[in-house]
Amino acid sequence: MSNILEVKNLTTHYFTAEGPAEAAGDVSFSVRKGEMLGLIGESGCGKSTVASSILRLIEYPGNIVSGEVVLDGKDLVSAKEKELEKIRWKDISVIPQSAMNSLNPVYTIGDQIIESILLHEDVTKKVALERTKSLLELVGIDKDRWKSYPHEFSGGMKQRVAIAMALSCNPKLIISDESTTGLDVLTQAQVMALMKDLQKRLDLSIIMISHDLPLVTSVCDRIAIMYAGKIVEWASTDDIVNDSRHPYSQGLLNATPDLLNPDKEVSSIPGTVPNLVNLPSGCRFKERCQYAMNRCSEESPALLEVKKDHHVACFLEEGDYRE
Incomplete structure (x- = not known):
């Protein structure tokens, strides 16, 4: 290997x-x-x-x-x-020690994942949104929750969001x-x-x-x-x-x-x-x-x-x- x-x-x-x-x-x-x-x-x-x-x-x-x-x-x-x-x-991406501190409280979790995709890949916002929804489903979160804010999630769910974000650009x-x-x-x-x-x-x-x-x-x-x-x-x-x-x-x-x-x-x-x-x-x-x-x-x-x-x-x- x-x-x-x-x-x-x-x-x-x-x-x-x-x-x-x-x-x-x-x-x-x-x-x-x-x-x-x-x-x-x-x-x-x-x-x-x-x-x-x-x-x-x-x-x-x-x-x-x-x-x-x-x-x-x-x-x-x-x-x-x-x-x-x-x-x-x-x-290379990172899953930080505390998702509670790494997520921005004034932006939806979907917008934060979309931002990371648009920053590193040449895709449209529509494509980034669809990928974000797929990533949320991949980590066990309802795709419609992309409009939710971090304070609406438990600690474990925030950690799942951090994992989804780390996966966003297929590292x-x-x-x-x-x-x-x-x-x-x-x-x-x-x-x-x-x-x-x-x-x-x-x-x-x-x-x-x-x-x-x-x-x-x-x-x-x-x-x-x-x-x-x-x-x-x-x-x-x-x-x-x-x-x-x-x-x-x-x-x-x-x-x-x-x-x-x-x-x-x-x-x-x-x-x-x-x-x-x-x-x-x-x-x-x-x-x-x-x-x-x-x-x-x-x-x-x-x-x-x-x-x-x-x-x-x-x-x-x-x-x-x-x-």
Whole structure:
């Protein structure tokens, strides 16, 4: 299966009065055509920075220091702004964290979707309206509700509108940035089921950014786990759940209750994510890792392929190619 997106050695800094904060450090991963990839980690690990870097939407004092973001053979990091204006929304779109804040309260939801279509495609307003109605039906909303205002919708319905808007220009890739945060558990499940259904029906590629590991493992094909600005493990969802190799991945799984196994002991990961301005030398997880060795304070582990399509950045895995 071919890759639609390749992120190669991406490094993004925020330049502060205390010094540069490395929110993304030498990040590499890919997204396959028709795949849903989960990007997981605690708050402050750099997930949203990676998303903004992919779209070249990093604002001052942030800056992409190095690396490549290749979409269908085109490097977005070196692309000119006019090229990016054509790519954003049409080739890559975003489902924002809070649809309640992203929708304009003084315009109907239909007018907002129509505007995005007319802005990026050479079609008539009549065509844009018909597409808007089809999109609303696609996400489970009556097409006649296109004349409704955001305040007339529930939180879950607003999130469906945001999904419809993200689909409006038939993008190749959708980035969902914590798009179910703030919704109740039942509505979260409904929105995620909708996105999984759309992924299969439309052959969509999706990056699902979240701190909610159970939610992501229920819908994603592969998962990349970030810690303190770096990818520490990247594998199929099955391998992450049943054969996780990095101590941080294992810690996240152990901190997650299992409804099917109520006797499972839940344990937290001690400590907190390090300050990205004053990062520790060596492995960034060493202060919270029960397996830390002297080497972990001196060297930073590289992301190695420990078995087919399973990458881990941990010295415990060096030379270990178990099947």
